[in-house]
Amino acid sequence: MRLRFALAAGLMTMAASVIPSLAADRAIVVLDASGSMWAQIDGVPRITIARQTIKEVLGRLPAGLELGLMAYGHREKGSCQDIETLVPPAAGSAAAISAAVDRINPKGKTPLSAAVKRAAEELRYTEEKATVILVTDGIETCDADPCALANELEKGGVGFTAHVVGFGLTEEEGRKVACLAENTGGMYVQAGDGNALSEALATTVAQASQPAAKPTPAPAPAPEPAAPEYNFAPVVIMAEGEDPLPGNAGNAWEVYRANADGSRGEYVSTDYGNSWKTSLEPGKYVVVARYGEAGTEQPVTIEAGKLTEPLFVLNAGTLIVRPLAIPGGEPVDGAAVNLVYPGGETTTYGQATFITPAGEQKLNVRIGAGEVTETVVVNAGDTVTKDVVVGVGRAVTNAAYVPGMKVEDGGLFLEILKAAKKLDGSRGSVVSAYGPDSAHEVPPGDYVLHARIGETDAETPFSVKVGETTDVEVVLNAGVLAISAPGAHSIEILGAKKDIQGKRKSFSYSYGEEFQTTLPAGDYVVVARQLNDDAGKEAEAKVSAGERTETAVALP
Template sequence: MRLLHKILVGAVAVLGLAMPAMAAERAIIVLDASGSMWAQIDGKARITIARETLDSVLSTISPDVELGLMAYGHRKKGDCGDIEMLVEPAAGTAEAIKAAVADINPKGMTPLSDAVRLAAEDLKYTEEKSTVILITDGLETCEVDPCALGTELEQKGVDFTVHVLGFGLSDDEGKQVACLAENTGGKYLSAQDGASLVQALTETVAEVAQPAPEPAPEPKPAVADYNFKPSASLAEGGPDIVDDAADLVWTWYKVAADGGQGEYVGTDYYSTFKGTLEPGDYIITATMGYAIASQTVTIKAGAVAEPHFVLDAAVLKVHPRPSKGADVDSDATVNVVWPKDQTTFYGEVDTVVPAGDITLNVSIGAAKVVDSFTAAAGETVDKDIVVGSGIAQFQSEYVEGQPVEDDIYLEVFEAKKALDGTRKSVIYGYGGDQTFDLAQGDYVVTYDLDGTKGEIPFSVKTAEKTDVTIVLDAGVLAVTTPADNYVELFSATKDIKGNRQSFDYGYGPSFETTLKAGDYVILSRDAAGVDFETPVTIVAGQRNEITLTAPAVPTGKKK
């Protein structure tokens, strides 16, 4: 009982203390005086708590407050029309309301909806701002829908609000009357939650009683802290570029005497750029990727220039892949050609290019493909380019299992010969272990290491690796001469015309070469310029070291 008494005293006190601030608005308290108000809380009847609370609070309110009292169910049992305005809303009604409440003898029905309607009409709710505060301990018992009533009053009222204070209602019961408050913009406050009820009611009544706030002064026009705010689009009429990840660059120049581009002034970035320029004429360029647009812009004091640039460009995304479904090759070369220029990328491409005819020359190693198309302004062209390449892995060995570590020269040719017997060179490199990306097809690899030469045919298939082992069947010859003598290696036998094949040459005192296994002749020249020969045999996979000594009696020809 003490809790509910405290809640009512606090609620009505807030109402009384706040009411003096009211001006044109008036309020009516609608008090439930039905038979259920004899129910007790902590040993005291609810009607007694209501009398004590109102008596205590009304003694403290200002005589200027325009407050009225209406009750229902206090005269007859079973009569839904038992609704009476006990005190008309007016200033200085505190004592009259206390006296009226003291004489109430609860006994009847709960026509709370009709009571709220009559209170609203008395307050001229369709013409003036007004509030009804309903204090009830029960639900509607006269077949009127309080929710519908709340909606109706809200639609017709100028600024009408109902706040409902419930005594001892369960949560489900509270929901059935809460709509009357909620549908008019008011609040339902339950006496079951003491502390939060006082706080909520304080806020609600304070809002009702406070005078209307003075209108806020007209805001002063905002002064921009910039005078230049450009925008750009890829196509005429297309959406503005608003992505700050976009590579959008703004550059401005002074206008030269001839009207062209003059002295450079500044640069900034991103689609959201806003800046401040000295008043005057400028030539502004907007650049994104490889697309550029330019125009003359006049900056005026106290104004913001907002020029728009149309780049007439397309977004180009290229994903070079060696085969369908394979990962993008980060080493691929992508040459992009448009009517007035071109550029080259490596790996994946994501850029902006001028709209129009575009040619892509894409290569992975020696495998190449060409793709041509037309890109429209504002379009995003996203292409997977499948080059259709395979891998050829070359391993050079002196003999099987003995790798070549020297810079052996390898060159790959197309297997097919032209009419003159030549082949088209595809790619070359140095080293005993080399890997080449090649288009599918038949090839010949030639090798050249000192005096050792030869060729091996092979084939490549798309998305496959071909291992090619080059066995030189060769050894190493190391020649030492007395000085920087001339040294040349010939075949040991002569052809039908009496000539011997030359394999390699150089100068002493140290000369080294690689030769296929077999017999050879070393031709050298002594200090007097006389040639002399020394036979030598090369064994595959072995090193042969030999020191040349000129014969005591010259046997060769003087050179």
């Protein structure tokens, strides 16, 4: 919890040294309520620490200070307009602010620039002195430039000042928001942990304790050589002797501190593009370059005052896979393309472009039930386009009660089976689906379509040719039997004809007073039973193909 108390000290130092000097001036605390505020420090969510810290600061502020509270990201996810003034600036607002922070539920984005600007406008910064204290645990996520905003507020304001508390920010993230304070004459306090915050306050409190009026600038010292904007500018190429990738190639850079044995240590950052440049602290690093499925890493040493420009060679090539249903056809969007490359495996759909390590690549392409496996060699720096022809036809499957009367019920089950039977007499399943008009890509050959709905099933043979569509329909020779038996506990449907043992075949059984199912055309006996009545009451029913039969059973 040292961070919370240090943060409280930082805020109180700001309030004591800056705000009181403004006497009756007005200020707004802008609180980050984005989803990341649920992250924990020493087991305590950041939002909980912020609530407690703000309450502690409020208890020590001058009673006459006109202080308000604004929050962003607390009402909806993904919105850059989720900014709300929870408590307008007013004297004696401590109790209202305390209650407001307790109601905040972090969940959204981080529109910190828009929030600071809105706070400045509510404080009438172009007419009166105004102070904004921003508490944020993240950087801008809504396509705004905090530094440009700071310059705008500084130029247009009568006496505008922004103070920023970077709550849990890294050093690099802190640099992206510190300009809000630096460009308006305010303070930036980085609260990475309790010790770091204490050190930061040691250097900023003295300046913050000075009167709020901005001093007259001292004569500029003699110009010194400008510090370089960056000291690390890596470049990646596909193969030896090739040109660098374009700046917008989308390649990734991962930076790690190096362990004593040269292996990857603490993670530092991830960035993108072949035009990426940055400044790293002097020391030893391991840098990983990735592009598509290819990657390479090497040690990098950063020395003070020197520019390091390492070259990364991916030793990779480009493989373009075009999955085709038939020779000369167009790539199939839904085709599954699986690539096993040196060092890994990946799957995508439709025409695919892979950046892959040089070497032998194994391709498996599936279109519907059709599947082909091929091998291709990609050399470093080469681009290989590979057409993979799966060779399938299309089967559109349906079922009909009688010829010309298609089953439209979604409970219809259709399954394509291989025509050749196994040794045990069964057939292998190729593909299945529910509902009418089921379309499937299958390899050429002989098949059987099996259809089932209710208590009826039937099958029919068919064949498929490459590149052709085959319409297949199974005729069920069936109808629908609807039974009503008020007061019944269960309903059973039996065949009308008894076997040699005098027993009837049971076709279906259901609980309740009503039952409907599909049955092969023929004669049946319906038995409706009440609870604890095994005998029940019988009624005869005749089902005709393509027709609906309704039967009522009257129970005592």
